[in-house]
Amino acid sequence: MTRMKFCGISRSEDVAAVNELHPDYIGFVFWPKSKRFVAPARARSLKAQLAQGITAVGVFVDAPVREVAALLNESVIDIAQLHGNEDDAYIQELRQALSAPDAKSIVKAYVVKGPADIEAARQTSADMPLLDAGLGGGSAFDWTLIQEFDRPYMLAGGLEAGNVAEALSRTGATCVDTSSGIETDGVKDATKMCAFATAVRTWDEANRTTHTTNTKKELNMTNPRGRFGVHGGQYMPETLMNAVIELEEAYDRFKDDPEFKRELATLFDEYAGRPSKLYFAERTTRDLGGAKIYLKREDLNHTGAHKINNVLGQALLAKKMGKTRLIAETGAGQHGVATATAAALMDMECVVFMGKVDCERQALNVYKMRLLGAEVVPVTTGTATLKDAVSAAMREWTSRIADTHYCLGSVMGPHPFPTIVRDFQAVISAEIRDQMLEREGKLPDAVLACVGGGSNAIGSFYHFINEPSVQLIGCEAAGRGIDTFETAATIATGRLGIFHGMKSYFCQDEYGQIAPVYSISAGLDYPGIGPEHAWLHDIGRATYVPVTDEEAVQAFEYLSRLEGIIPAIESAHALAYALKLAPTMRPDQSIVVTLSGRGDKDCVSVARYRGEELSE
Numbered sequence: 267m268t269r270m271k272f273c274g275i276s277r278s279e280d281v282a283a284v285n286e287l288h289p290d291y292i293g294f295v296f297w298p299k300s301k302r303f304v305a306p307a308r309a310r311s312l313k314a315q316l317a318q319g320i321t322a323v324g325v326f327v328d329a330p331v332r333e334v335a336a337l338l339n340e341s342v343i344d345i346a347q348l349h350g351n352e353d354d355a356y357i358q359e360l361r362q363a364l365s366a367p368d369a370k371s372i373v374k375a376y377v378v379k380g381p382a383d384i385e386a387a388r389q390t391s392a393d394m395p396l397l398d399a400g401l402g403g404g405s406a407f408d409w410t411l412i413q414e415f416d417r418p419y420m421l422a423g424g425l426e427a428g429n430v431a432e433a434l435s436r437t438g439a440t441c442v443d444t445s446s447g448i449e450t451d452g453v454k455d456a457t458k459m460c461a462f463a464t465a466v467r468t469w470d471e472a473n474r475t476t477h478t479t480n481t482k483k484e485l486n487m488t489n490p491r492g493r494f495g496v497h498g499g500q501y502m503p504e505t506l507m508n509a510v511i512e513l514e515e516a517y518d519r520f521k522d523d524p525e526f527k528r529e530l531a532t533l534f535d536e537y538a539g540r541p542s543k544l545y546f547a548e549r550t551t552r553d554l555g556g557a558k559i560y561l562k563r564e565d566l567n568h569t570g571a572h573k574i575n576n577v578l579g580q581a582l583l584a585k586k587m588g589k590t591r592l593i594a595e596t597g598a599g600q601h602g603v604a605t606a607t608a609a610a611l612m613d614m615e616c617v618v619f620m621g622k623v624d625c626e627r628q629a630l631n632v633y634k635m636r637l638l639g640a641e642v643v644p645v646t647t648g649t650a651t652l653k654d655a656v657s658a659a660m661r662e663w664t665s666r667i668a669d670t671h672y673c674l675g676s677v678m679g680p681h682p683f684p685t686i687v688r689d690f691q692a693v694i695s696a697e698i699r700d701q702m703l704e705r706e707g708k709l710p711d712a713v714l715a716c717v718g719g720g721s722n723a724i725g726s727f728y729h730f731i732n733e734p735s736v737q738l739i740g741c742e743a744a745g746r747g748i749d750t751f752e753t754a755a756t757i758a759t760g761r762l763g764i765f766h767g768m769k770s771y772f773c774q775d776e777y778g779q780i781a782p783v784y785s786i787s788a789g790l791d792y793p794g795i796g797p798e799h800a801w802l803h804d805i806g807r808a809t810y811v812p813v814t815d816e817e818a819v820q821a822f823e824y825l826s827r828l829e830g831i832i833p834a835i836e837s838a839h840a841l842a843y844a845l846k847l848a849p850t851m852r853p854d855q856s857i858v859v860t861l862s863g864r865g866d867k868d869c870v871s872v873a874r875y876r877g878e879e880l881s882e
């Protein structure tokens with residue numbers, strides 16, 4: 267893997283950002299003329315805040331040997347990076363001044379103007395040479411000068427998120443060093459750090475690992491310790507840590523197990539009805555007069571939505587772990603019904619937590635869950651809605667880890683849930699890719715999906731994340747509009763926070779409390795977004811757009827009339843944006859819209875929205 271160094275760290279805020287992203291090295295600049303200078307005392311206090319496993323490097327320009335040695339011996343830094351006219355004699359003298367020379371390293375920087383500089387770097391007696399464009403000038407040198415440099419080396423000079431992949435492709439450097447590339451107006455910028463780290467890790471996936479057919483495994487390498495950039499993680503009470511660790515270990519064991527994969531594939535095929543169809547919406551395409559519209563028909567799955575993909579995967583995993591009982595949270599009841607379905611199929615006990623208010627609003631789903639053999643526990647705490655049901659399910663899990671698996675319903679919650687749920691839903695994009703290649707002979711130009719927690723969207727995006735020609739668009743529920751309080755559009759209106767075990771974006775009030783959210787669509791009515799989406803948004807790989815109730819209802823009616831398909835009101839949000847996008851594109855281009863579910867369940871509320879009361 268490519269090593270990364272973030273240089274010129276000088277503030278506590280920088281260290282906090284660094285700790286989240288975990289580069290291999292950070293640099294303290296001890297050269298008094300630098301605008302990034304830090305005094306040794308300041309470096310000592312910053313070093314004390316640094317996460318384990320990140321190595322501090324000191325940057326010097328012709329400093330007295332004893333000053334450099336003192337900082338190394340005191341372990342304020344473990345590596346000295348020399349940027350002046352230090353020669354081999356200086357390096358030797360420095361080594362001799364160290365109390366534990368084997369534990370410390372010396373890097374010597376060379377400003378590359380021509381082949382002679384490369385040759386000097388190759389011959390240095392330092393532990394590693396650094397090839398640089400100049401002293402913090404922020405510009406790159408001619409990388410073609412480096413040809414088959416035959417020892418490990420660091421590369422610096424003008425590196426930033428936008429060019430680091432090209433730099434690595436041209437030079438194959440061991441370590442990339444950046445400073446001005448992660449700054450805005452001379453100050454370190456956490457978003458740019460995140461983008462840089464992501465660019466390096468993405469390049470690594472494609473270039474540093476031996477290619478296997480298992481892209482899932484390779485992509486997981488962007489996700490060290492359950493992080494997606496700064497998002498994700500495990501923000502859990504101590505009492506739940508054992509449960510998530512047990513789950514992570516079991517998932518790591520089974521996810522590539524041929525027997526597990528075969529059993530899941532059979533369930534998908536014979537029980538859920540996969541692969542789901544990719545339908546060319548010809549009338550819609552003709553009516554809009556632009557890109558071809560394809561619909562990915564998750565609505566045709568057993569139980570009528572994509573949620574079955576996730577629950578079958580998790581129930582099978584739970585069974586392999588020896589669990590006999592599934593618990594779940596549910597808001598509108600869709601995930602509760604899906605979980606109760608899987609539990610019935612696999613002969614497991616099932617308890618579903620549902621806010622009391624939601625139980626009353628969704629009596630039909632409560633009946634279905636009971637019919638399927640599940641117990642429904644009405645939750646009366648808090649606002650007696652979804653977020654309280656999540657808390658109740660987590661509490662229950664704490665007290666019965668031995669026989670119980672918590673079947674979480676979307677790509678949210680603490681690691682490993684966002685990864686597990688994504689992997690089970692990724693079947694959607696794997697199928698879209700194959701079906702589009704068969705139908706069109708090329709990948710789609712855009713993939714659209716609605717985003718509640720984000721599971722059908724990440725499932726639709728996943729296999730296209732490394733295909734830059736495919737635009738990825740997540741459609742959030744704007745409710746009555748993003749400038750009103752009645753909205754659930756997290757990317758448009760939310761802020762960074764920690765809730766339900768993860769760091770991500772959440773709709774919050776002015777005090778940082780989770781804000782009440784609203785949408786006509788119960789499935790999109792969640793105040794957060796999965797951490798991988800937050801990251802895809804940060805790095806600009808996916809775009810998130812708000813879609814109002816009114817636009818979604820119009821799309822719901824439009825598709826029913828034009829194609830004879832009543833989509834879930836959630837899915838109608840994605841469709842609504844496709845209706846705007848398609849006419850701006852060429853007829854040889856194509857858009858895939860994931861129809862996450864069918865709309866029978868929504869007829870009563872859409873009729874009411876239009877002023878009509880339906881009764882049985």
Ligand SMILES: *Cc1c(COP(=O)(O)O)cnc(C)c1O
Binds near residue numbers: 600675722
């Ligand atoms: C639950 C649900 C959603 C929202 O969940 P995600 O995790 O964002 O996919 C979307 N569509 C339908 C039909 C649903 O049932």
